[in-house]
Amino acid sequence: RNLQESNRGGSLSPDGQMNRCHVYRMNSIYKSGVLDGVLSAFRSICGEDGVSLGEAVREQHGKDESVHRCCPPDVVLFPRCVEEVSALAKICSRHRLPIIPFGTGTGLEGGVSAVKGGVCFSLRNMDQVLDLHQEDFDVTVEPGVTRKALNAYLRGTGLWFPVDPGADASLCGMAATSASGTNAVRYGTMRENVLNLEVVLADGSVVHTAGMGRRPRKTAAGYNLTNLFVGSEGTLGIITKTTLRLYGIPEATVSAVCSFPSVQAAVDSTVQILQAGVPVARIEFLDDVMMDACNRFSSLSYAVTPTLFLEFHGSEGSLEEQVNTAEDITQSNSGSGFQWAKDAETRERLWKARHDAWYASLALRPGCKAYATDVCVPLSHLPQILVETKEDLIENRLTGPIVGHVGDGNFHCLMVVDPGDPEELHRVHLFVERLARRALAMDGTCTGEHGVGLGKRALLCEEMGPVAVQLMQRLKDAFDPRNLMNPGKILLPREL
C-alpha cells in the first residue's frame, strides 16, 4: 500500500468521533423495530446468504482505512445484480432506512461509516468484467472488480487501467470517491477516465449517466451526469457499473531518482520538466524527513535531502529523449545523483524508498498510528506551502514526513501520532486544520484525492463558499430528498 494501512480504533479527535457514533447508535436502535419488519423482504430478494446481521460482518462494513471510528450498519446486504440492488433500495426508501454502499472498504475518509446506522449494500458479489472493447479502449465493470483484478484480466490485451491510488480498490468505489494516484500527472484521475455509470438512486430507479451502453470517447450531450456522480461518495446513488477508459500498456518503463538541495529546486525541476513537454508518468517528491525514514527502514543510503522519484513510459526511442531532457533539467536546478534504470529489478530498487514510505514513516515511532493529509495547490505555490508546513511541523513537535504527487501539486504529510496521547492528537488535529486553510489560502483544495467523507465537511464549506455549498445541498435534495444515501458525508447537516 502506498499511503495508508488499517487503523482500527484510533481516532484523531477521540471526543468528536466517539460521541458521534454513540449518539447515532441510539437512533438506529430506535429503528430496529422497523428493521425486523424488512429483513424478510431483504431475504426474499437477495437470499438468506445475502443478508447478514452478524456483529463481525457489520463491524467489517462500518470502517475503512481511515482514522475514523467504526460505525457499523444495522444489517449488511450482498446483492448479486442491479435488479436486486434496485429492489432492495426501494424497500429502504419505503421504510426510510439509510443506505451505505460498500466496495472494498479501502477509503481514507470514513466514507462507509454508518453514522445513522442503516443498511450497508456490500457490492462485492457483483464482480464481473462485462463488455471489453479492445479497439475502442473501453471496458465496463461491476463494483466487485478491483483495479488489480481488472489489470490482471486485461493482461493479454496490451491494455491497462492506470489510475493507481495504492490500495487494490473497487473501481466503482474509485469512481465514487474520484480517486487519483501517482499516475495522475500523465493519465488523469477517475474524473477523466469514467465514460458512463449505471447508478441506482435512493428510490430504486436505475440511471445510465451517459445513456445505456453508450461509450463514445467524448460527448456534448446534456448535463454531465457522469461526473456529477464521480466523487459523490455514495451520497447520490449506488454505482453498480462503471465504463472506463483504457490505455495501452507502456512499451517500456524507465525509473529515475534525483536529489536536490532544496524543496524549491525539486519543484522548479518538476515545473520545467512538465513545461518541456516530457510526458512524465510519475513524479513523486519525498522530503528530507521522509528520505531519512526510508534510509533507516530499508537500509538505504540516499542523501537526506528533498528527492524526486520519476517514472517515464514510452517507446524505447522516446524514453531516451525523455530521460535525457529530465536529467538536464535536474542538473540545471542543482540536482545531484541522478540515477535511472530500465529493467524491472533495478527499477524496484531505485523506487524502494518511495514504495516503503508509509511503513518507513510508521517505523519512525513504533507503536504509533499514521494519518495522511491530502491538500493540493497550484504548482507555483507548492514550494511555499511545503516550506511553511515543514516549519509548522517543527514548531509543533510533530512527526510528519512528506510524500507528494508533485506533478499535480498534491502532497501528503504522513502524521505519525501516538493514539494514546490526547494532547498530541489535539496538536495534530489543529495542524491538519491549519494546513487545509493554508492550502485554501493558496487557491488550492483541502482534498486532492481522498475525498471529504466525515472529517472535511466544514473545510468543504470554507473551500466552496456558501453559494456553491447551497447548490450542492439543492442537488442532494433533488436526488435524495429523504437523505437516505450515505447520510453524514460531504455535506454538514443543515441548521434547522
Add this chain to the structure above:
Amino acid sequence: MSGRVLVGVKRVIDYAVKIRVKPDNSGVVTDGVKHSMNPFCEIAVEEAVKMKEKKLIKEVVAVSCGPQQAQETIRTALAMGADRGIHVEVTGKDYDMLGPLQVSKIMAALAKKEDAQLIILGKQAIDGDCNQTGQMTAALLDWPQGTFASEVSLEGDTVKVVREIDGGLETIKINTPAVLTADLRLNTPRYATLPNIMKAKKKKIAKVKPADLGLDMTSRLEVLRVDEPPQRLAGVKVETVDDLVAKLKETGRL
C-alpha cells in the same frame, strides 16, 4: 548448438474464473468461460525470451496442442517475444482426453524435428495439475531435466538450475540439450504491449497434425466423474473454553 528453444504453452481456463462443474458431472463448464495461457507457461515463455534478449539463444518457438483456439495462446507467446509458433491440431475426443503422455510425445517429436537445444515448459497446468509433461518429455528424449526451476543460467553446453524442493533449494548442472520446467519464482512474466501484439500478428504459426509426426493421440485414461469439493459447513459457536474442549473431544479431535 542450434540456439533454438521450444516452449510449450497450454490454453487453460483463466486462473481468476470460478470453476463450475457440469450438471452431468462429466467435466467442468468451458463454454463461454475466459481462457488464457497457463500461468506457469507464461513464466516459461518469459524465461526463453529473456535468454534471447541476453543473446544466449537465437530463436524461441512456441508450441501449443489443441483446437483452433490454441492459436490465441501461441499469439500471446509471440506478443511476449517468441519468434514463431507451431500449432499441433488436436480436436474433439482426442482433445478432451489430451494429457501429459500425448503432449510429451509431441514435444519430443518436435524437439527432434526442430533440433531444439532446450525445451522449457511450465511445471504443471492449473487445470490438470499433473506435473508430468516435462519429466515424460525428458525421458522420451533421454535428455537431462531441470524441474521446478527458480533460477536458470546457461553456461556454454550446460545449464545451471536452482530447483525448489521440499527441503529448500537444490542446485544442479545438466548438459544441453535438456528439458526445464518453470516454477513460480523463476521470473515475473511481462504483459504484452499493444505494439508487440500488432507485431505478433505478422509472425508465423505453422500447423501440424499428430499424424504428421507419426503419433497416435489415443488416451489410455477415461474420466469417470467430476465432482465439486464438498460445501464448507457453517461453524459452531460455543460459550466457554470448557465447551470448546468438550466439543473437540466429542468429534475425536482431542
